[in-house]
Amino acid sequence: MRRDIFQAIADPTRRAIIALIAVQAMTPNTIAEHFQTSRQAVSKHLRVLTECELVTQQQHGREIYYSLQLERLQEVDHWLSDYRKLWETRFNQLDQVLSTLKNQKK
Amino acid sequence: MRRDIFQAIADPTRRAIIALIAVQAMTPNTIAEHFQTSRQAVSKHLRVLTECELVTQQQHGREIYYSLQLERLQEVDHWLSDYRKLWETRFNQLDQVLSTLKNQKK
């Protein structure tokens, strides 16, 4: 199925996994130890993350290390950017209002 | 039910609604005209967006105008910030490598 990065980060467990492997690559078993869930459930989450290329695998013997593809998160950042411009503009306008009020006091 | 902003922006239709009302407040009927879906479906999306306070209502007679609460999107921005630091650091490190290579050429 076609995966979407916004859907991938919608699940809190997946966001926690992302936070975990951002520090260092981990195997499914190691990741699962951090949650109250089965390894298989973690594997399913990793599959979703892999499908939208948020995560890559590296095999070492029978262990598979998953690591975060940081730059994929830039897609979210890019989506936010237009809105960020808007709220920064709004903040600057508020700033101007405050400055005006300050100057009027003088 | 407890709503999560990440879950709210996971749906592409909801992101489109956000983009629409970011420009100006709109009524459910007006919003629905932009999609191939019923007004009731739009209403359900607006309900989700309202529950996580991404959207507020303003009643004018029998019409209800929905507008975006821009600052709520900062929650996503804040979540991203740690990762942004990481990829910026990585970019700078790449930059240093390139500089070193450049200097070695001299």
Next chain:
DNA sequence: TGTTTGCGAAACCAACTGGTTGCACATACA
């Protein structure tokens, strides 16, 4: 070689999602 370990995949299941239709209600208007 036989056993343990780490893993993915499949089958199954309850809960949730996003859509629809039908309805009730308040406002606007003739």
Next chain:
DNA sequence: TGTATGTGCAACCAGTTGGTTTCGCAAACA
């Protein structure tokens, strides 16, 4: 007053999700 319009809400439904259990397979190890 009666009718049209804008809206939210409930009921229903098919598809998806996130979890579990079970299994098969390859690598590590006795």
